[in-house]
Amino acid sequence: MEIYAVGGAVRDELMGLPVKDRDWVVVGATPQDMLAQGFAPVGRDFPVFLHPRTHEEYALARTERKTAPGYTGFAFHAEPGVTLEQDLTRRDLTINAMARDETGAIIDPHGGRADLAARVLRHVAPAFAEDPVRILRVARFAARFIDFSIAAETMQLMRDMVAAGEVDALVAERVWQELARGLMEAMPSRMFDVLRECGALACLLPELDALWGVPQRADYHPEVDTGVHVMMVIDMSARLAAALPARFAALTHDLGKGRTPVDILPRHHGHEARSVTMVEAICERLRVPTDCRDVARLAARFHGDMHRVAELRPETRLSVLERCDALRRPDRFEMILLACEADYRGRLGWEERDYTQAAIWREALAAVRAVDAGAIAAATAGGDTDPQAIARSISAARVDALRILKAASQ
DSSP states (O other), X not given: OEEEEETHHHHHHHHTOOOOOOEEEEESOOHHXXXXXXXXXXXXXXXXXXXXXXXXXXXXXXXXXXXXXXXXXXXXXXXXXXXXXXXXXTSSBGGGSOEEOTTSOEEOTTOXXXXXXXXXXXXXXXXXXXXXXXXXXXXXXXXXXXXXXXXHHHHHHHHHHHHTTGGGGOOHHHHHHHXXXXXXXXXXXXXHHHHHHHTHHHHHOHHHHTTTTXXXXXXXXXXXXXXXXHHHHHHHHHHTTOOHHHHHHHHHTTGGGGXXXXXXXXXXXXXXXXXXXXXXXXXXXXXXXXHHHHHHHHHHHHHHHHHTGGGSOHHHHHHHHHHTTTTTOHHHXXXXXXXXXXXXXXXXXXXXXXXXXXHHHHHHHHHHHHSOHHHHHHHHHTTOOOHHHHHHHHHHHHHHHHHHHHHHHO
8 A cells, every 4th residue: 555645735835835735645455445444434436535533535546437528427446456647647737646655755747847837737638628627627726826827738628628518517516616716816817817718707607708898987997898897806805805705796796787788888877786686697506605695796786885985865875784784794794895895996096095985884884883773662662653663763863873974074
């Protein structure tokens, strides 16, 4: 039995990056050998085991054969005669197809170290084309390693895969998983640039792909192109260290601009409502988690109001706060504000501007929460038990608080 560290851990060690997870390949062993040494089996598709003390994953060396379309259509073969080199050949990129033995020696049959030095993402073998998830993975690695380029032959292979319809076989959960991970990388725009370049974005997120070439008013958007703007916004959300729900909201907040009637361009009246409808459709299609869906819906609907807070009447400010459920969900409201800040600063030449609107909204929320709704309800109930009358009294008190706040700031 021979044990090797493989994949991302080896790559990151060579790059001088912190290693988060370690994966291991075992050559020359059977499942019974692993069980006899106390390893716990996991998974049903191929033999993977958890170490009895570290709980890290140890997989038996294996080969794979394409049997059906999509990323699940594979048959795996694992037995003691499968070599380390055979196992590494089935991997996606050369920089992920290296191993380290127990002495520290690097096994690199596909030139991964050379591609690390050259900062190139290159596929290992033609079998790359058999798994459409690899298109998403390459795009995600481009977002993580922002100074890496994609080998021309790998990009062409990805285009060929899209043309062959392989991307259409991807299941929603796996698409969302990779998109979510890509959004959390250092420069998420690179993921979508790569997907767009190979044609996969038009298949996976046609609503987003449609934004390139759609003009906006240059006085508000010096970058003009809506697709360029959205890419700047998601990169700004990364710069702001936003959580995933805010980054997804940054990605989807302007989808409605892709369906603006041509005769009113470059204005986009009503794009907020159109964006909400499109966000809901994407979330249903990709089975997006509820927290991401809700922040994206609310940011799409209210980002214009968030930017114009100084112009809004107290009644309108209260309506926005209530429709965002900010009183009960202040943490979620903060994510909406962060997505809106990314939208505001994700414009050419606006990157260093202060988003003072967020402070105004926080002060407004604090003023509304300071109103003692319980005391008002108790006082109102003394003369009127109508719940609607109580609600009107509370709302009026909150509007008064916002009116006083706005007057004090002028």
